[in-house]
Amino acid sequence: xxxxxxxxxxxxxxxxxxxxxxxxxxxxxxxxxxxxxxxxxxxxxxxxxxxxxxxxxxxxxxxxxxxxxxxxxxxxxxxxxxxxxxxxxxxxxxxxxxxxxxxxxxxxxxxxxxxxxxxxxxxxxxxxxxxxxxxxxxxxxxxxxxxxxxxxx
Numbered sequence: 001x002x003x004x005x006x007x008x009x010x011x012x013x014x015x016x017x018x019x020x021x022x023x024x025x026x027x028x029x030x031x032x033x034x035x036x037x038x039x040x041x042x043x044x045x046x047x048x049x050x051x052x053x054x055x056x057x058x059x060x061x062x063x064x065x066x067x068x069x070x071x072x073x074x075x076x077x078x079x080x081x082x083x084x085x086x087x088x089x090x091x092x093x094x095x096x097x098x099x100x101x102x103x104x105x106x107x108x109x110x111x112x113x114x115x116x117x118x119x120x121x122x123x124x125x126x127x128x129x130x131x132x133x134x135x136x137x138x139x140x141x142x143x144x145x146x147x148x149x150x151x152x153x
Contacts, residue, residue: 095120 064070098116106112
């Protein structure tokens with residue numbers, strides 16, 4: 001340090017020294033298991049959980065009010081369609097995983113999210129068409145096997 005700044009070091013601690021000693025040990029470097037820089041602690045707050053519960057209730061109530069088949073099914077059996085529920089849950093897990101991963105790689109933009117959503121929905125559409133075609137072939141094969149047996153009898 002030159003003579004012009006010698007008076008700053010006399011008995012005073014440098015701001016950088018204070019930062020490195022007091023603040024830096026408390027800073028957590030983001031890792032793959034917790035990449036969220038904007039959260040103060042490694043956990044979700046009660047506010048986040050309350051928002052999730054509110055949105056879940058609004059979604060179920062909205063679908064219940066709009067969908068006649070859901071109302072009829074709930075009134076008739078008192079149960080929900082677990083297969084469809086788990087398909088929806090799997091979709092949400094895939095969506096969240098890929099949106100988070102792509103945002104870490106390419107940055108959190110609308111384009112990144114649009115690419116992920118369209119990719120997942122395209123896979124679902126392709127799977128639906130594949131299953132539908134498979135069901136047509138199975139039913140055609142069953143009907144062709146059943147016809148000769150009906151003629152013999």
